[in-house]
Amino acid sequence: MIPLVRFKLAAYARSHRLFQPMIGLFAMLVVFYSTTVPAGKELSSYADSAGLLILVFAWAARGSLDTEPATQRLISMTAAGRPGREVGAGLLAAFVVNLGMAAVAVALPLGIGFAAMPAPGDLAQGVALHLVGLSVGTALGALTSRPILPSPAASMLVLFGGYLALLLISISPVGRFAVPIMPWMRAANAGTLDGALLALAAAALFWSTAGVAAYVRLRRTRP
Template identity: 65%
Template sequence: MSGRSAAGAAIFLAGFKLAAYARSHRLFQPLIGLIVMLGIFYAVAVPAGAETSSYADSAGLLIVVFAWAARGLLDTEPAEQRLVSMTAAGSAGREVIAGLVAAAAVNAGLAAVAVGTPLLYGFAVTPGPAVILQGAALHALGALVGTALGALTSRPVFPSPATSMLALFGGYVGLLLLSATPAGRVLVPVLGWMRAAGDGTLTASFAAFAVPTVLWSAAALTAYALLRRTRP
C-alpha cells in the first residue's frame, strides 16, 4: 500500500470510528459532563481582566472530560471489530493511528465549545484576540493530555470497565497532585499554568508549560501504541 493510499485508509477509518461513536451515543456522556462543568465555571460572570485565568482553570479541569471522551471513542468497537478494522487499514499501526486521530477530532470539538462558550455567556467583557488565542492554546494542551490519558485507560489496555474508570480518574488526580511538586515541571504542569495565568506571566512562560506537556503526551501515546501490539 502506497503512502497516499495508506493515509487515505487511515482517514477513512477515522471517519468510520467517529460515525460509530456518534451512533453509539457515547458522546453524550462527556458532552453532558462538559456542559455541567462549564455551567459551574461560568455561573457567575468572569470579571474583566480575569479571562485568561478562567481559561487556564477550564483547560486544566476539563482534561478529565477529554480523557473520558477519548476513552469512550476507543472503547466503541468490540475487539472483533477492531481486528476487522486492522485488516481494512492494512496494518495494526494504521488502525491505532486512526483511532487516535478520531479521538483527537472529538476533543478538538469539545475544546472549541469550551473556548467559545464563555464568549457568548460567561465573560463580563469580551476579551481581545490575544486572550482568546491563549485560551485556545491551553485547551489544545488539555485536549492532548486528555486524549493520551483516555487512550492509556481504554479497553485494550484495561479490559475491565471498572478498572478503566478508576485508572482514568486516578491518573487525572495523580497528574494534578504531581503538578504541585517539582516533578510537575517535567510532566504536565497543570497547576503551573493556572498560577501563571493568574499572575499574568503565562505569555512569557508558555513554552515552559507546553514543552513538557507535549513530551508527556507523546510518551503516553507511544506507550499506548506499543501496548496495542499485544492488545488488539
Template identity: 50%
Template structure:
C-alpha cells in the same frame, strides 16, 4: 485510514456515547462560567475551563476507542492495511471528539463567561491550553481504553487516578513530569500565562508524546 476515522466517529455518535462526555462538560461549563469573570481575570477563567474539562475529554477519547468491539478492531486493522494504521485511525478519531468538546469549552468561556474580551495574547494562550487539554485527554483516554485495561472498573479508576496525579504532581516542583495543569492555572492567575506558555506547552507536549509512545508499545502486544 480516513474512512476508518469517519467510521469510528460516526459509531461514537450513533451509539449516543457522546452524551456521556457532553452532559458533564456542559455542567462543568455552566458552573465555571455561571457568573461572568470580572475584568482582568479572563485568563484565569479560561485556564480553569481547560483544566476542569480535561478528565471528560479523556472520558470521550476512551469511549471513542471502546465503541468498536474487539473483533471489529481486528477487522479494521486488516482493512486499514495494518495494525499501526488502525492505531493511528483510532487516535485521530479520539482526537476529533476531544477537539470538538475542547472547542465547545473554549467558545462557551470566550462568549458567555467573560465580562470583557481578553487581549489577543491571552486569547491565543487560552486556545492553546484547550488544544493541549484535548491532546492530554486523548493520551489519558487511550492509556485507559479497553484494549489496554480490560476491566471497566480499573479503567475508570485509572483515568481518575491519572487526572488526580496530574493535579498533584503539577502543583509540586516536579511539575515537569506531567501535564502541568495546576501550573497553567497559576500562570493565568499571576497574569503571565502568555509569557510562560512556551515552557508549559513544551512540558505538556513531551508528556503527551511519551504517553502516545507507551500506548503504541502496549498495542503491539494487544491486537
C-alpha cells in the same frame, strides 16, 4: 486512513457514548460560568477550564476508543492493511472528538461567560491551553481504554486516579517538568503566562506524546 476515521466517528456517535462526556463538559462549563467572569480575568478562566477539562477529554477519548469490540477492531486492522493504521485512525478520531469539545469550551464563554471580550493575545493563549489539555486528556484516555485495560472498573479507577495523580504531581516541586496543570493556572492568575507558556506546553506535550507512544506500543500485543 480518513475513511476509517470517519467510520470510527460515526460508530462513536451512533453508540451514544458521547453523551456522557458532553454532559460532563456542559456541567463543568455551567459551574465555571454561572457567575460572569469580570473583565481582565478571561485568561485565568480559560486556564482553569483547560486544566479541569482534561478529565472530560480523557473520558471522551476512552469512550471513542472503546466503541468497537475486539472483533471489529481486528476487521478494521485487516481492512486498513496494517495494524498501525487502525491504531492511528482511532487516536485521530479521539483527537477530533476532543477538538470539538475544546472548541465548545473556548467559544461558549465568549457569548455568555465573559463580561468583556478577551484581548486577542489572551484568546490565543486560551486556545493553546485547551489544545494542550485535550492532548493530555487524549493520551490518558487512550491508556485507560478497553484494549489496554479490559476491566471497566479498573479503567475508570485508573482514569480518575491518573488525573488526580497529575494534579498532585503538578503542585509538587517537579510540577513544571511533569504535566504542569497547576503551574499554568497559577501563571495565568499571576499574569505571567506569556513568558511561561512555551515551557509549560512543551512539558505537557512531551508527556502526552510519551503516553500516546506507550499506547501504540501496547496495542501491538493487545488488539
